[in-house]
Amino acid sequence: MKPILFYDDIFLEHDTGHHPENAERLVSIREHLKKQGLWENVRTGPRAATEQEIGANHEARYIAHCRKVAAGGGGMLDPDTVVSPRSYDAAVHAAGALLDAVDAVMGGKVESAVCLVRPPGHHALPAQGMGFCLFNNVAIAAHYLKQKYNLKKIAIVDWDVHHGNGTQDAFYRDPAVLFFSIHRYPFYPGTGAATETGEGEGKGATINKPVPYGISRAEYVSIFEDVLNGPVKEFGPEFVLISAGFDAHVNDPIAGLSLEDEDFGALTRIVKQVAEGTCGGKIVATLEGGYGLGDLPKCVAAHITSLGS
Numbered sequence: 001m002k003p004i005l006f007y008d009d010i011f012l013e014h015d016t017g018h019h020p021e022n023a024e025r026l027v028s029i030r031e032h033l034k035k036q037g038l039w040e041n042v043r044t045g046p047r048a049a050t051e052q053e054i055g056a057n058h059e060a061r062y063i064a065h066c067r068k069v070a071a072g073g074g075g076m077l078d079p080d081t082v083v084s085p086r087s088y089d090a091a092v093h094a095a096g097a098l099l100d101a102v103d104a105v106m107g108g109k110v111e112s113a114v115c116l117v118r119p120p121g122h123h124a125l126p127a128q129g130m131g132f133c134l135f136n137n138v139a140i141a142a143h144y145l146k147q148k149y150n151l152k153k154i155a156i157v158d159w160d161v162h163h164g165n166g167t168q169d170a171f172y173r174d175p176a177v178l179f180f181s182i183h184r185y186p187f188y189p190g191t192g193a194a195t196e197t198g199e200g201e202g203k204g205a206t207i208n209k210p211v212p213y214g215i216s217r218a219e220y221v222s223i224f225e226d227v228l229n230g231p232v233k234e235f236g237p238e239f240v241l242i243s244a245g246f247d248a249h250v251n252d253p254i255a256g257l258s259l260e261d262e263d264f265g266a267l268t269r270i271v272k273q274v275a276e277g278t279c280g281g282k283i284v285a286t287l288e289g290g291y292g293l294g295d296l297p298k299c300v301a302a303h304i305t306s307l308g309s
């Protein structure tokens, strides 16, 4: 079954100026997918996530701060993270797209969905935006799955080249959410050592695989596969969320490891096989990083094609 794609022009209105995380990323993805015949199953007009839904992961005063900065004409949340006048609205709809995607998959209308949204989310902490991220879209979706659908086992797979520190932080003590991140290390944001495995009841439900710059494609995929077919499968997720960043591509201009376009298809197949075994293939993926305007769209196409095959 082909995945539904969630996209809206509102995500282009988050205006970062001269910045690697810019609207051209989504435009290049959209145009490439159209050319490839992969733009049929698109849903636009996502709802806005409510303050309560965002508040499941973020402090109320931080949400209010983001809204105020945007309403005041914009500013910076940290040296990398721009807020423009329309950023708050884009961000609440980005989170809302994931919630719509979760509802579509949980409602059985579709097996999987891919959210082509920005701003991205996986670095956003409860009370602090960072690393181009305002609200942690994937974490908000995991809270929503717990609260609305009463799920007890949710897996978040994060293959963005950077460690998903915000997502890890959100669920570090939570045994209901297994967080697995594979990332370049040492690298931004500095977290994600293999020794970070969760705390309290959440001990063991955080899995970090830091990998060095220079690792081969085959080694990378093999490490990924071992975690998916080992601890993730054993966890038995009822739903799988993917923080799909594509900045581990060999040519990524701000990061990069050794991966080629088709490797993102391979990673997707591995996740899909596990999800099919444990939860009928329920997957919602969301765009995180990936900054090469030539390569990013091809990586996304490989991901979507693999999810739908």
Ligand SMILES: [Zn+2]
Binding pocket: 160, 161, 162, 245, 247, 255, 288, 289, 290
């Ligand atoms: Zn990244």
